[in-house]
Amino acid sequence: MSSDAARPPGVWETWREAPVPVRAVIIGLLVNRLGTFVQVFLVLYLTHRGFSTTEAGIGLGVYGAGTVLGLLVGGGLTDRIGSRWTIVVSMAGSAVLTLAVLYAPQLWTILIALALLGAVAQVYRPASANLLAEMVPDERQVMVFAMLRLAQNVGATAAPLFGSLLLAASYSLLFWGEAVAALVYAVIAYLTLPGGRTTEPADAEANADADADAGRAADRDAVEAPAAGGYRAVLGDGRYLLFLLAFLLNSLIYVQYLAVLPLAVKAAGHPTVVYGSLVALNGFIVIACELPLTKKTQNWPARAVGVAGLALLAGGLALYWVPLGVAALVLATVVWSLGEIVGGPTMFAYPAKAAPDGLRGRYLGSAHAMFGLGAALGPVLGVELWHAVGRSVWLWCGAVGLVAVLAARGGIVEKSTISPADEDKPPPDHSGKESAVVVHTVGDAPVAAEDNV
Incomplete structure (x- = not known):
């Protein structure tokens, strides 16, 4: 191969x-x-x-x-x-x-x-x-x-x-x-669109393999909540609640580029066109760069990608505090925009991976609701904090972002990176070509591919 x-x-x-x-x-x-x-x-x-x-x-x-x-x-x-x-x-x-x-x-x-x-x-x-x-x-x-x-x-x-x-x-x-x-x-x-639920046979086979391996039962139980009880099951999944907290905090600070940033740009004496240019820069980075970057990050561990994205978002917003004029504004915008495109796809894909059978919609709904709640509350809280502490609001955004990083690190569960099939593979064949098994972590699920070296 x-x-x-x-x-x-x-x-x-x-x-x-x-x-x-x-x-x-x-x-x-x-x-x-x-x-x-x-x-x-x-x-x-x-x-x-x-x-x-x-x-x-x-x-x-x-x-x-x-x-x-x-x-x-x-x-x-x-x-x-x-x-x-x-x-x-x-x-x-x-x-x-x-x-x-x-x-x-x-x-x-x-x-x-x-x-x-x-x-x-x-x-x-x-x-x-x-x-x-x-x-x-x-x-x-x-x-x-x-x-x-x-x-x-x-x-x-x-x-x-x-x-x-x-x-x-x-x-x-x-x-x-x-x-x-x-x-x-x-x-x-x-x-x-097909009617009813459309779970793929491949997913059923993967679940069957996991059930057959008693050694991985603890990992599976840590990721899956009981498939009954509606949103009560979501509330009973402590690790996922940490992820939802990260999602909420992420939204609370992310929306400040719409709420506080225009006030900060105006207070610094810059014309309105500067703010418009910063928003346009973010839009350009997201639209032009997210898909090419995702091609690289899609096979990385979900926890690492999510944490990196949140850290870049927090760091970028905190950089707005640095009083170095337009250059600092541009640098800060580039940094948090990179955080958005690094972590965004993985963070939005993770709820479906974390959900047990029969509750995927509720897991997705709760995640989207947390993001929507943050988007609704964020402008009000951000503007009030701006009036109270001025430019230091960006340091508060950075601090909230660090809390989100810790919550994501504890809330995103990585499944086993070695499948049972990989454990049973024979040793490499050294007769001419060496067959190497490369294990990739896709989000939080493993994919093994065989390379001929």
Whole structure:
């Protein structure tokens, strides 16, 4: 066997060989994100209708609170009815509720519609991640989750531009555009995704091998929680709770580039274009570099990659404290952006690997909910801390990031790096060519490849 067999799969190779439903989920998500306008322009829309800025802020907060609930509901719904119908219900429901926000006559009816929209529009996220985890082999999951993140980032970057074009015509066109985008994703999911649960036979064989090896039973029990009890089982998984804590803290400090960074740039006397350039730099690094870097990191131990990503994020944000002008701002942005692309794909892929059978949706839903909760609370806490301590807020971000590093180190469980089959392999054949077994750790699961040296 040639050495090519041991190399990690590339971006295009992974995409070409991915099952049709996996590609459909990624494409559908891109379409949906390209049409996600309402949250971006919600404050402008509500003030346009004559409501105060305070009332508009309440509307945005209600929408954000709904998203956290929707992620938890989406996890449970995925485990009950499967990914396909969860995505269809979420996207069709969000299309209807988007139009309800447009045509609701009074503030209280708008707030109800926004709370429901925030929840229903997020139900699909655990379902999409669950389907990728079920249909993609372990050794390619990190790369596929990186592709999913790329679709989200490209959509989130381009959506405000498309929204501005629609808004130039009318607010009605803006809301109808988002509703149509959601319906397109619903149709894609209905036509292309399999019904029910789609666990691959390869996964069943891997579980059977693990069950057959009594020596690895302790490792397996440490990773898997009981497959019953819904979210109570998630709460009973102490190691996974540490991972969720890391996820929450990661989100709390990550969002400060949107909340505190513009205030810090302005306070330092820099023009607004500097802040815009820093955000654009982050977007360029993520979109251009995440997939090529993931090709290298996808086979590394999940704990090491997750910890490295969180450490870079913490260090980069702490660098904003250094008063060295624009150069320090650029360096800090590059460092934490590298942390995002190093750790992001692995951190988002890990919940599916940690989940026991029957609870993958809830494990994914709880992780997404923690990230959403951090994104909702982070701006409020960050701005208040900025007003209290000024530039030292970045040192606090670094300290919180270090706590996240410790939580991830304790919460991410690495499975055994040697499979039973590898232990039984005969010694290398030295008659001409030497056959070497190379064991790679994919996320937290082993993959063995045989190289001819």
